[in-house]
Amino acid sequence: MQPFTRLDAPAAPLPLANIDTDQIIPKQFLKTVEREGLAKGLFYDFRFDPEGREKPEFVLNQPAYQKAGVLVAGDNFGCGSSREHAPWALMDFGIKAVISTSFADIFYNNCFQNGLLPVVLKPEEVQQLMDEARGGNHVVSVDLEAQTVTSPSGTQFTFDIDPQRKAKMLNGLDAIGETLQVAASIDTYEMKRALSQPWLEGA
Amino acid sequence: MRSMPGKTLYDKIWDAHVVDTQDGEAILYIDLHLIHEVTTPQAFAGLRANRRPVRRPDRTLAVADHNVPTEGQALGVDAVADEEARLQLQTLARNVKDYGIEFFPMGDVRNGIVHVVGPEQGRTQPGMTIVCGDSHTSTHGAFGALAQGIGTSEVEHVLATQTLRQKKSKNFRVRIEGEPAPGVGAKDFALAVIGEIGTAGGTGSVIEFAGSAVRALSMEGRMTLCNLTIEGGARAGLVAPDETTFAYLMGRPAAPKGGAWEMALSYWKTFFTDEDAVFDREIVLDAAQIAPTVTWGTSPEDVVAVTGLVPAPESFETPDKRASAVRALDYMGLSAGQPITDAKIDVVFIGSCTNSRIEDLRSAAQIAAKALEGGHRVAEGVRAMVVPGSGLVRAQAEDEGLDEVFKAAGFEWREPGCSMCLGMNPDKLTPGQRCASTSNRNFEGRQGRGGRTHLMSPAMAAAAAIAGHIVDVRDYL
Secondary structure (H helix, E strand, O other): OOOOOOOEEEEEEEEOOOOOOHHHOOOHHHHOOOOOOHHHHHHHHEEOOOOOOEEOOOHHEEEEEEOOOEEOOOOEEEEOOOOOOHHHHHHHHHHHHHHEEEHEEEHHHHHHHOOOOEOOOOHHHHHHHHHOOOOOOOOEEEOOOOOEOOOOOEEEEEEEOOOOOOOHHHHHHOHHHHHOOOOOHHHHHHHHHHHOOHHHOOO | OOOOOOOOOHHHHHHOOOEEOOOEEEEEEEEEEOOOOOOOOOOHHHHHHHOOOOOOOEEEEEEEEOOOOOOOOOOEEEEEHHHHHHHHHHHHHHHHHHOEEEEEEEOOOOOEEEEHHHHHHHOOOOOOOOOOOHHHHHHHHHOOEEEOOOOOOHHHHHHOOOOOEEOOOEEEEEEEEEEOOOOOHHHHHHHHHHHHHHHOOOEEEEEEOHHHHHOOOOOOHHHHHHHHHHHHHOOOOEEEOHHHHHHHHOEEEEOOOOOHHHHHHEEEEEEEOEEEEEEEEEEEEHHHHHOOOEEOOOOOEEEEEEOOOOOOOOOOHHHHHHHHHHHHHHHHOEEEEEEEHHOEEEEEEEEEOOEEEEEHHHHHHHHHHHHHHHOOOOOOOOOEEOOOEEHEEEEEEEEOHHHHHHHHHEEEEEEOOOOOOOOOOOOOOOOOEEEOOOOOOOOOOOOOOOOOEOOOOOHHHHHHHHHHEOHHHOOOO
């Protein structure tokens, strides 16, 4: 998992509430053998018509937002199924932070497993970001260490986050990352084992 | 001076593998990681995304088993008709190549069901920790190894760190004492245990199987017993290693040789439960009281002696169990009170990680041979298939002439794989078909949508094939 410290990136406004994981990534994309490549299915029914043609009006299809790194969305983002494909798809597209007034529990948890930062702000703050993101300058700064979001016009908002989760995100620690903190213990164990059970080496 | 209380076999394996602890979780070193095509693609993708290597490719072994067809394997993966299965198989081949992991591909004589291959190759050894992205990894506990099924995120974790983060389970001992009747074996023991404790009875525990009847089992029998531990809710089962274990391992490709064998042997002999060890729970079964056992319903705990009757829903204690029984009887097309031997069979499946080893095939072939002597074959209208657990099991059976017996008696002799155990490959039941199966799960739709599964031993399944309905194998010995 990549550490998340600070992000300066274009923000795409998605002023809809209750965006569920089926909308984030529909079921036909769940048969993949990869976590990679899911960007093609991200918001599929928002981005494409039934014939597979791009809908130019959808925000992520507009040239100004195709490189968006932040999504600003309405209440209860990520509700529905537990599919981890949802954060995978967002990250594969290049989204590294989602800002909303609230998130569904499972999606919120899944974000932290994958280095995607979910940021909860007050409704009026989300609204201001949404409005500013529609303008010409729509670069938002998200600073996890300071727990701040800075709008394109320079207004700074602060957000809350669980300190342990914050620490793991800052260090890029998923379970594997956490375990690798004791890599030296694993090295030592392996060295001892190589001596006591040499028949298991190079098998 | 009073010394520390004794340790169980599980305690000893656990203690020997704790690398460190973090946030109240132990980090357990993993000695052997078995992988297959279905539960690994996203794990490898995760490694790639994070640019992480596989820590110990030399302690990892890959097979292709869940998706493979059980015929035409020599044509190769590109000839697999199912597009998604083919892609998963091709993805595994690519991943093992990229990460330098040994792989027995489909068609290789060493390939087969992951839980048949590990022991057969001598990879599975006493005192080890073993994981695989498959719940029936419990099978390997037959060697006195702590072996458990894990999820895809954990597969990725083990690939990257060669460890598993875990909290310790409870110690549960199941003793089976005495001598079983002829025609009664490990599968009957396992079904009887699950019938006794229920499918959640072992939840949160590691079960050690002990007692004279367990000691008397062959390694194949112990594997069958430990395989079904997960159907009793326990993630792992264990049998302490003994001379039977060591004799099985000696000379196998990955078993230590020469001086290393002696060194390994003295290490392996330290893995037993101390006399004064304390178990959180213990039950004792009398082997002599266990009859050939079959399932009547849609949960592995729905067991009945072959001499018994399909139970009435009213006989269950709780309302939800009664409701489940009503639903199961309807799904299975059975009526309360009818002898289980009334159940007419459409399909017989002899195979799966539970019962596809040489001893299983021998016991089924013995029934087939006896039938042939009496001028009988597989009953009219019954499709009977025998699916060896690996290419090597298949070859050995052919050396022993078992394939000829099966074919002469009207059984199909197929190529190795998980086959009809789980309906992920072309071997499936059609709706309403009733199957005498040596596999491990009788869940609704497990062997194919609408399929009806009766779990039983290989000899019982072979006898059912001849009779055309469930029968008491003791009448066929």
